[in-house]
Amino acid sequence: MTRRFAMLVFGVVMLLLVAGGMVVVWAQHDDEEPVTVLGTWTAGQEEQFESVLREFGVPFRYQGTAAQRDVLLSKVQSGDPPDIVIMPGLGELAEYAGSGLLEPLDELYDPREYGAPWMPSGTSSGHVYWVPVKADLKSIVWYREGEQPGTSPAPLGRWCVGMGDDGASGWPGTDWIEDLVLQREGPEVYEKWALGAGGTRWWRSAPVRSAWKAWDRLLRQDRAAAGRALLTDHRGHPKGSGLLFSDPDRPEEPAGCALEHQGSFALSFYGADARHARLTDSAPLLPDGGDRVRAHEVTGDFAALFSDRPEARELIGRLASKEGQEKWAERAGVFSANRRVTPPDDAVRGGIARRLRQGPRCLDASDVMAPAVRGAFYEAVLLTIARAASGRDPGLGELLEDVQQVQDAQPAPAAGGGAAPKTVCSTR
Known part of the structure; x- marks a missing residue:
């Protein structure tokens, strides 16, 4: 499937779902089934991520792939999306959320621990649909x-x-x-x-x-x-x-x-x-x-929920917490957008962490589109x-x-959807 064709199919699926013209029957999960997680990390970073998840005590099954957007689209079309997806594409997550396919993360973590631009303000829905579980600096x-x-x-x-x-x-x-x-x-x-x-x-x-x-x-x-x-x-x-x-x-x-x-x-x-x-x-x-x-351009890998299983909600809450973010940062040497996580003290990594938290920062534009x-x-x-x-x-x-x-040619946001971010940059 070519990228352009995949995007066309994605758009058609979204429009059908918004219009109520398609009924999707999600695969039923037994309470004892592991939480399914789809992400982009493979090889060594996949092993590090899985080692962090194991410490949370919630059974899970992780799939890492570089072709994640296409894999996710295929799973959505087949009616069997993962419980949790982790991806940089906020624009894509906003379309899923606007179509009613994502579960709000309200009360699973404190968005104030992240702040702008990681948690863009101004969405009319009033719900939080994603949380950055890994941050990276660009403009360097x-x-x-x-x-x-x-x-x-x-x-x-x-x-x-x-x-x-x-x-x-x-x-x-x-x-x-x-x-x-x-x-x-x-x-x-x-x-x-x-x-x-x-x-x-x-x-x-x-x-x-x-x-x-x-x-x-x-x-x-x-x-x-x-x-x-x-x-x-x-x-x-x-x-x-x-x-x-x-x-x-x-x-x-x-x-x-x-x-x-x-x-x-x-x-x-x-x-x-x-x-x-x-x-x-x-x-x-x-x-x-x-x-x-x-300003500095920044990017993140954002976790979102396709199911309301208690186990999935617990896993994403633990990963977004200060303790979960500290484990992930320590284990894999990654950076966190959580402001309670202590930044690294070496010159290079400390310089990255400082830029991630200070001064004007703007999310990657193509990720938001x-x-x-x-x-x-x-x-x-x-x-x-x-x-x-x-x-x-x-x-x-x-x-x-x-x-x-x-x-x-992009359709106007559905009335009352309000999932798309309204801000991209933060001046603080």
Whole structure:
């Protein structure tokens, strides 16, 4: 199933459910059946996550997959969704919640322990449908210890860039565009674009178009490097240490790159070399990114409930608690949005935790967007890189108009649904 077809099917399913034209009979769970959890973590992080869940004393069965959005859609269509899903796509969760498929998390935890932007305010339903169980920082650039970059935009040849992903190729490119819009225009414009607010056709607007042009100019500095980005997994070689610490004996990996525009989760890709990784704010190094940090882009993995089983509610409540978040952070070296969790004290991880809690922060824009819009965003990114690699005209006007048309085609929120976030950025 292609991504575009999957998104189309998803939209049709949502519309049918909202209209009451489809009756879904969820699979009945015996009280002794384990709680089913669907997430994105695999391999080592999957083992660490499962070890934390086992300490809660609630029987569970975890499934980790990089193609989680497609797997979840298939399970929803078959009438057997997981009890708990953990995913970064708030726009997708909002559609499920607006269709009445998610259970409120009211009183399972204290949202004040998280605050904005992790718990966006302003939803008309008054219910809480998700909780961030893992947080990550973006708007940063990684470099190797002892090789600190300068304070001016870096050429493409210095960047480690990979667009490949098992579930959603192209998303690393959206991070570049999002960061450029955020640093050049500031949180207010960024938030309106992410939400499609204010009656503006944002994809054809000057802020988005100029940021996209700046990124396209960077790509066109080195056609070969742009071409490699399309064929390179953003995590690097499976047996390597990410892109930043790539092995020169592996010709499929970029050689000589020294900077990586990647979220704090990159530490898990670097393996043993993570101790040699250092970070800095991205703004000065981006093409026309500006000379100061306007805000930091952040992302999260949000847990939501598809069932009201007491066991599932207990599990998600324990995971969201201060104690659960501390266990998860300690076991896997991940970061928490829970403000009661003590931040790490080492320079790199402590710097990440500090940025996650201070100053203007904005949620990843593509994660907040409706799934169909997000998919069109990914596709436009990949086409931009492909055209830069081949020397073809970028055709940005056409590309951005295509995304705008997908945005325009999104149905208005159902009356009384109110599940979609109304805020993306926090200034505190």
